[in-house]
Amino acid sequence: MDYDSILKRIEKEKKDEALSAKLYRYTGLVQAIEFFSQRLVFDQIVDAAFDFINELLLVKKSAIYILENHTYVPKKVKGFSTRLDNIELSIELNDLATYYGNILYERENLIKFLKPEFIDSLEINAVVPLIIEDSLYGIILFQNNNNSFGEDDYIISESLMRLINTALENFNRYEKLARINTELDEKIFNLFAINQSSKVLLSDLRIDSLYDIAVDVFSELTHSKITGFILFDERRDRYTLKSFKDIFYKVKNVTIRLLLKGSCKVNPNKIIINLKNKQDCEYFNSLFEEDSVIADAQLEQLEAMYVVLLLKNRQILGFVTLSETVTGSEYGDGIFELIESLAASTYTAISNAKLFEMVNEQKALIQRKLDKLISLNYLTRNISSSIRIETLQEIATKTLQVSFNVNKGAFCIYKKETNEFEFSNTINIEGCKGKNVKPNQKWKRIFEGDCVYALGQSTVAEYLGEEFIEDIGEVQGVLIIPIYLDMMETDVLGAIIIFGYTDVQLDNEENMLIIDTIAGNIAPVLNNLLIIQMQQRFTLPNYIELFKRDLKDEVNAALDYGIELSVIQAEDQREFLFKGNSAVEGLKENFKKVYPFSYNNIFIIENSVDEVEIMGKIKECTKFDNMKIKIMKLGAEFKNFAEFFELYR
DSSP states (O other), rough: OOHHHHHHHHHHHHHHHHHHHHHHHHHHHHHHHHHSSSOHHHHHHHHHHHHHHHTTEEEEEEEEEEEEETTTEEEEEEEEOOOOEEOOOOOOHHHHIIIIOOOBSSHHHHHSSHHHHHHHTTTTOOOEEEEEEEEEEEEEEEEESSOOHHHHHHHHHHHHHHHHHHHHHHHHHHHHEEEEHHEEEEHHHHHHHHHEEEHHHOOOOOOHHHHHHHHHHHHHHTTTEEEEEEEETTTTEEEEEEEETTTTTTOOOOOOOEETTTOOOOOOOOOOTTTTSSSHHHHHHBSSOOOHHHHHHHHHHHTTTTEEEEEEEEEEEEEEEEHHHHHOOOOOOOHHHHHHHHHHHHHHHHHHHHHHHHHHHHHHHHHHHHHHHHHHHHHHHHHHHEEEEEEEEHHHHHHHHHHHHOOOOOOEEEEETEEEEEEEEEEEEEGGTEEEEEGGGTTTTTTGGGEEEEETTTTHHHOOEEEEHHHHSSOOOEEEEEEEEEHHHHHHHHEEEEEEESSOOOTTTHHHHHHHHHHHHHHHHHHHHHHHHHHHHOOOOHHHHHHHHHHHHHHHHHHHTTTTOEEEEEEEOOOOOOOOOOOHHHHHHSEEEEEEESEEEEEESSSOOOOOHHHHHHHHHHHSEEEEEEEEEEEBBSSHHHHHHHHTT
């Protein structure tokens, strides 16, 4: 074989070797394409990238650096005998992905991004950047076997870089998509939770029950160990704890009372307050009058980490406190969005409940007013139909007690002859009944037709006198409403005196107006009854006709039912008395049916025939002997109604 043929064969073998090497590289590149086309995680991509670079670029030594906490840390190393240092993130490296984004293989390019001494110490001649979007997540630096970077090396390394970076981009997109899906699932769950929770909150209109529901909802959805619900208490003018829930039942008694500062500035955008954040904590403490130490100590009872304010038009309705979660995990953004929505729903629910409560209170108030008007109407009718002063007084006092909740009071009749008010009917002060009050200077307005009231226990003595204190007992004060006719001059007929109500104060204007109206309705009726009473003193009934009518009825009833019946004639044989016949008054005490035909001739109808009993009752009530008694029995002296009158023919 000649020399030329040997050279040709060697050249052919070299070409075959070069071709085999290329074929091997491109076969490896195809495998890399197949591998990186799969769905991979970050660590798988990094490990495979390092292995493919080493295998296809025939490197002598190499290292892969990954970005961790603003520093590139060596993760895998090949061929270096010394320990590799970290590479600090620099402006140049940060710009590599944005402004260059390709393989570095010449020294003048390498030193633009890496320190020359670092390049020389490691003897590297190429760098493959690992890029996700516009950020440099890592670099693979290496030195190949022949210490030169040819065209084939560039093609293979660039192809590998694009495959690796595409895989990293895909991984990043998958991660983002997974996070978005997780967030979307969380949002869907939160929307569902908000929907269901809002339904529960808005469906209950009982304010006390709503506090417990709100705490349960916040506790369940946030997984807070201890959840507190604080609202503004209008009665105490402070923010007080309405309800709380401790998952582990460690906290038993909690007291929170915070007074809102009048000059505080409420930030409508600051709903969630992180108490571990100094600025947030200072803002929260600036809202209240209490010292920050006292406020913090109160919230520490609930181990509060976060405060969720319930705001409306820059006003703080209340707030919810959240402690550490049961799992120990941090509260995410989704949870805070959920909390804000729940806070809005809770505010709406509480507002609705308060409005509903207010409507019910107004309804109850209107019903009470209507009941009073109905009672007043009934009382007016009954007053108008009263035919006796005693009946009028009883109706008035009973209605005042039952329908208008008068606890202590009296109906007084004014006696003009003696200038005294008589306690003729009373409410829960029976010891005063029948007593008289002499009006003093404080009663002056009563005689002018005006109401008078004074509060306090001492008013009893001031208006009525010391002798009434013990009988009346504890009072709210004294309210005197005159019963009068307003004619040419004020004509006082009596007064309604009230010492207290069971449900309201004595100076309640509505009750004063109602009782003044009652007194106004009583006045004309009482005046007429007093006139009738006066006329009755000078007018005697026709007792003979009354006697005939009653006797006929009694005789018929006795004959029908076999009842005993006697007619007694009593003649008073004493001399005539100008002051009246005391025998008549005495007989009326023991006998129901007494008919004085004249001052000394009296007839009595009695359902008895026992003469001893009848005589005894007559002597008991007359107490004198100058009485001539004649007893006529049905069935003996007379047989029927007509026969009785035959006895006197």
